[in-house]
Amino acid sequence: MGNLQANEAPLAPKVLVIGHRGASALRPEHTLASYGKAIADGADFIEPDLVMTRDGVPVARHENEISGTTDVAQHPEFASRKTTKTIDGQPVSGWFTEDFTLDELKTLRARERLPEFRSTAYDGQFQIPTLDEIIDFVATESATQGRVIGIIPEIKHGTYFQKAGLPMEDRVLAILAAHAYTRTAPVEIQSFEIANLRYLRGKLGKAHPNIHLLQLLDGVDEHPYDVVAAGGKLSYGDMMTPKGLRDIAGYADAIGPNIRAIIPLAADGTLGKPTSLVHDAHAVKLELHPYTFRPENHFQAKNFWQGSDPKTFNEAGSVAEIRAYLAAGIDAFFTDDPALGRKAVDGR
Numbered sequence: 001m002g003n004l005q006a007n008e009a010p011l012a013p014k015v016l017v018i019g020h021r022g023a024s025a026l027r028p029e030h031t032l033a034s035y036g037k038a039i040a041d042g043a044d045f046i047e048p049d050l051v052m053t054r055d056g057v058p059v060a061r062h063e064n065e066i067s068g069t070t071d072v073a074q075h076p077e078f079a080s081r082k083t084t085k086t087i088d089g090q091p092v093s094g095w096f097t098e099d100f101t102l103d104e105l106k107t108l109r110a111r112e113r114l115p116e117f118r119s120t121a122y123d124g125q126f127q128i129p130t131l132d133e134i135i136d137f138v139a140t141e142s143a144t145q146g147r148v149i150g151i152i153p154e155i156k157h158g159t160y161f162q163k164a165g166l167p168m169e170d171r172v173l174a175i176l177a178a179h180a181y182t183r184t185a186p187v188e189i190q191s192f193e194i195a196n197l198r199y200l201r202g203k204l205g206k207a208h209p210n211i212h213l214l215q216l217l218d219g220v221d222e223h224p225y226d227v228v229a230a231g232g233k234l235s236y237g238d239m240m241t242p243k244g245l246r247d248i249a250g251y252a253d254a255i256g257p258n259i260r261a262i263i264p265l266a267a268d269g270t271l272g273k274p275t276s277l278v279h280d281a282h283a284v285k286l287e288l289h290p291y292t293f294r295p296e297n298h299f300q301a302k303n304f305w306q307g308s309d310p311k312t313f314n315e316a317g318s319v320a321e322i323r324a325y326l327a328a329g330i331d332a333f334f335t336d337d338p339a340l341g342r343k344a345v346d347g348r
Contacts, residue, residue, distance in 0.1 A: 008278045008329025011287050016332035017341035018152055019043035020292050021062060025118060025313075025336035028110040029069065030060040031126035032137050039141045042342035045150035045188070047334065048134050051157070052166040057102045058131040058175065062113070064157060067094040070108040071124060078104070087160055088225040098164055102130065117296050117311055131175050139181035150186035152214070158196040159226045169196050173203060176211065183210070188289075190214035190256060193226040194234075201251040212253040214289055215239070217261065242280050254287035254331065262290055262328055269302035271324055278329040287331035293322050295337045319344045 022034025023041055035046045048060040064087070067073050072095045073082075081100070084093040097105065111123040129137070131153065142149045155168050162168075172189065176182040187210055191197050197213050204211055220237030227234045238244050240261065248255060257277065266272040281288050294300070295318045298310035304317030318337065322344035325333065335341035 010331045012331035016044040018045040018334045019338045020334040038338045041339035043338035045152045047152045049154045051097045053102045055101045064097045065094040135179045152188040154190040158193045188212040192216040195226040198251045214254045215252040216256040249284040256289045259290045271301040274328045289332040291334035293335040
């Protein structure tokens with residue numbers, strides 16, 4: 001580990017801990033229970049991924065296909081809604097939020113997405129929350145805790161929902177504007193697409209200094225779906241070059257790469273040497289908010305494992321791994337267990 005010296009300082013005055021889908025290692029993701037646990041455990045921001053209902057309400061699910069995160073398959077009244085759709089060029093089968101009204105979705109209950117790694121003890125207890133409900137909840141928690149808690153919503157499948165007649169961008173801005181809390185508290189809107197972030201930048205202008213934009217980045221050979229839909233060739237790899245980063249800096253405040261784009265894994269699964277991504281992004285004044293640190297061995301670099309069981313909940317390993325990335329100069333990070341993120345940042 002000697003090669004991981006702190007060669008970059010963060011741009012951010014304070015490195016922020018983002019509760020990825022809440023405290024998703026400990027509660028079913030994208031539930032008020034998950035967000036509440038993240039806040040109690042010290043998260044600076046909580047992250048709702050947003051998809052649309054048939055009646056145009058943004059709700060929190062990682063995907064619009066909900067068989068993995070709800071009990072929809074156990075509801076005979078919805079059996080006929082099972083279908084196959086093409087989402088961002090890929091066939092996906094199951095039940096989709098845009099085929100349900102909000103009232104119908106409220107009859108479902110959340111379940112653990114990774115039952116092979118995480119507890120199913122909370123399955124069946126919690127509803128799917130709307131963005132409005134999440135903002136009210138965070139505002140209340142903020143008042144209770146006596147500290148400001150940011151919200152970092154992700155617009156999922158922007159092009160898909162636009163083509164389905166359920167565009168999300170203006171709807172999200174209207175909801176943010178309708179709540180006193182999100183008119184002042186830090187908000188960062190994220191997307192794996194480009195066009196919607198450029199659109200949002202145009203709409204926001206300089207009038208909303210509390211709202212920032214985060215360009216998410218996937219694998220180097222993958223392409224943003226709006227680029228694909230427009231017949232373009234730009235890849236996420238292109239976007240991570242110095243020129244690509246300069247382009248992003250024209251409309252976004254930060255990039256959200258996979259953690260392994262910052263420090264990749266070596267062939268043996270241990271942590272390798274940092275790439276130039278932090279340096280190159282900071283050079284054009286972009287912060288780095290990478291995803292995702294997870295507490296189980298399976299998701300960690302091999303040198304941090306405790307024992308050989310991939311399912312082992314490895315608190316020390318997660319803290320050590322996060323600290324290696326903090327030394328590389330990241331400005332914020334997504335973690336499934338914000339208590340460990342807090343420990344990694346505060347205990348340095």
